[in-house]
Amino acid sequence: MDLSSLNSLTPLTDAGDIILLVVRIIFGTTFIYYGRHKIKNLKSNAADFEKMGFKPGWLWGTPVALLESFGALAIVLGLFTGIVAIAFVIHMATGAIWKILKTDKPFTDWSYDLLALSVALMLAVTGPGSLAVMYTSITASLDQRIIPITISVLSTVSR
Numbered sequence: 001m002d003l004s005s006l007n008s009l010t011p012l013t014d015a016g017d018i019i020l021l022v023v024r025i026i027f028g029t030t031f032i033y034y035g036r037h038k039i040k041n042l043k044s045n046a047a048d049f050e051k052m053g054f055k056p057g058w059l060w061g062t063p064v065a066l067l068e069s070f071g072a073l074a075i076v077l078g079l080f081t082g083i084v085a086i087a088f089v090i091h092m093a094t095g096a097i098w099k100i101l102k103t104d105k106p107f108t109d110w111s112y113d114l115l116a117l118s119v120a121l122m123l124a125v126t127g128p129g130s131l132a133v134m135y136t137s138i139t140a141s142l143d144q145r146i147i148p149i150t151i152s153v154l155s156t157v158s159r
Contacts, residue, residue: 020129021078027119028076031088035068053102067091078132081123088120 038045038061045065046057054060068091071084096113099105128134 017129017131020123020126021131023119024075024078024081024123024128024132027116027123028072028074030116031068031072032076035065035072038065039069052098064091075123075128077134078128079134081128081132081134085120085124089117089124092117092120 042058042062042065045061048057049055049061049064050057067084067087071087074080074084075088092113096110096117099110099113103109
């Protein structure tokens, strides 16, 4: 089968790097928005995590604040995208699982977590694209080695 005919069905195939840039900007700026409040007041953020049952709050809240602020900036810029995206996958999976199992929140309250999880997974697999500050063969190679190992470890731990 000649796969070149499939290009007519996927007209944006040649714009992959631009689309990855747009996805990184939207994903990253969304998390910077949420993370800036957390990073400004780590004590309040820790207290919020304590109230949700994540104890000690500073142990859970501080990494989340750092990830949603500096990790999100790294995603926008395309710095260590695969590694940071895996951190977001873990963060969003934790949030989704907690909301599904530990709260009575409806689907509309945890669907955001699933969408963010899926975008982070996509970025972990694809990398930043060529329109990134740190797009080199070294970082692409590093991401390609680390991501499968991380996914393997995560799948083993979750069994």
